[in-house]
Amino acid sequence: MAEISSRCGLFIQLAALSGKEFELGAVAEPFGQPAGMLLPLVEEATDVGVIAGVGDRLVFTQPLIWQAVLESLPEPVRAGARGESVRPDEPVGPPRxxxxxxxxxxxxxxxxxxxxxxxxxxxxxxxxxxxxxxxxGTVGPRLWEAP
Structure with a gap:
C-alpha cells in the first residue's frame, strides 16, 4: 500500500471503520467533505485493488485487507467509530x-x-x-509484511 497517497490511506482507514461494505456517504461525513469530493480517493483505492464498487455500495476486495486495515487502527479509534468496540472477527453491517x-x-x-x-x-x-x-486472523496482519 506504499503506492497510495496519505489521503487515500486515511480514506481506506475510515472506510474500514464502516465495515467490509460501505456507502461513500458513511466515509464522507467523518472525512469532513462531500461525497463527491472523495471520488478521486475512491478511484485511487480502486486502482490499487483495495476496494471495488458493487451495486450502490463500495466493498473491500479481500476480507483480509479489511481486517488488516482495521487491526492497524488503535482500539480506542475502533471503539469510538460506533460507540463500541469494532473487532475484525465480529460481523459488521448486514449479514453476509x-x-x-x-x-x-x-x-x-x-x-x-x-x-x-x-x-x-x-x-x-x-x-x-x-x-x-x-x-x-493469523494471515491478515501479515499481509503488510509481504515484500
Whole structure:
C-alpha cells in the first residue's frame, strides 16, 4: 500500500471503520467533505485493488485487507467509530452470505476440491490453526509484511 497517497490511506482507514461494505456517504461525513469530493480517493483505492464498487455500495476486495486495515487502527479509534468496540472477527453491517466451501473455492480457481482441502490442511499445520477463520486472523496482519 506504499503506492497510495496519505489521503487515500486515511480514506481506506475510515472506510474500514464502516465495515467490509460501505456507502461513500458513511466515509464522507467523518472525512469532513462531500461525497463527491472523495471520488478521486475512491478511484485511487480502486486502482490499487483495495476496494471495488458493487451495486450502490463500495466493498473491500479481500476480507483480509479489511481486517488488516482495521487491526492497524488503535482500539480506542475502533471503539469510538460506533460507540463500541469494532473487532475484525465480529460481523459488521448486514449479514453476509456463508463462506464458500472447499468445492466452491475449487470451482472458482479451477482446481480439484481435494487439492484445496490438502493445501488448507498444510497451511493449518504450518501455522498451528484449526479453521479457515483462524487462518484468516493469523494471515491478515501479515499481509503488510509481504515484500
Amino acid at each position: 452470505a456463508p463462506r464458500p466451501s472447499s468445492p466452491q473455492i475449487a470451482t472458482r480457481i479451477n482446481r480439484w476440491p481435494r487439492t484445496v482441502s490438502y493445501h488448507l490442511r498444510m497451511m493449518f499445520g504450518t501455522l498451528s490453526v484449526r479453521s479457515r477463520s483462524e487462518l484468516a
